[in-house]
Amino acid sequence: MVGIGILMLLVAWTGAWTTREQRVPEPWLLWVFSAFTFAGWVATLAGWITTEVGRQPWLVTGVLRTSQAVGDISGAELGASLTGYVLTYAALFLAYMVVITHLAGEGAEPAAAAKGKP
């Protein structure tokens, strides 16, 4: 998470530098930018996994063990809810991809045209 965060900062500042005074970045750099589309998402997930795995076997370190806090919900119920969440997130992810693909396909207006200059 920290590594990706630093890389994201580097890429962002590189982007700011290479686009200074209306300059256009090299194509390979544009590919780097697009490779970072999901970097924030991956970093969030990585950080979350680190937290969840790192705190075991404690729920509250030194106070409450995970095994002491487990509820009496059946495996079938957990399976049903997990399936529901996975399907929901898969559907929402698909919708998200459709939306950003659509928005990317429309393309951005050139900066000059947007400002109303010839």
Added chain:
Amino acid sequence: MDLALAFMVLMGISVLAYVVLDGYDLGVGMLMPAATDDEQSIMVASIAPFWDANETWLVLGIGILLAAFPLAHGVVLGALYLPVVAMLVGLMFRGVAFELRVKALGWHRELWNWLFWAGSFLASFAQGFMLGRYVTGFDSGFGYWLFSVLVGASLCGGYVLLGATWLILKTEGALQRKAIAWARWGLLWVALGVALVSLATPLVSETVRG
């Protein structure tokens, strides 16, 4: 004052605020299929600035339950695990539909409108169902489940009434006249629900009967 009592009062206020406030925007969501395309956009726009804040009362209520009454939190949310999941899935689809239906065109728009309706309905029904399960002390048996379904359906009526009255307040012209008609139906639905639930409650709840 007793701390437990104070937290109980706070939790009661949260639940009341949630039912009244999120109730009207869930109700507007359930009324979507009854409106035309243009009206649907007006309806969603009328609740768009508020719905997110309204749902926060639910988070506060559950938060107080966890912080002040952890044992009850474990028992109640453990017993209501699946209806809670159903409610959350409903709220997720509904929340996303708010953002995406505006950008979608053609059948995509139709799909998001439908998901907005379905999510509102699922969340409302699940909340009423949970109340029914709670009143019956989580007893299993056909009669108890039927009672919970009845409470779920009645709560949907209550939210539809709230949603319709919100639209009367916020709209004008043809849509307002429609909303008045919807409110009449909602009132009938609520009256029927209150009557049936009142008749059935002594049969399923020992504490009410005793």
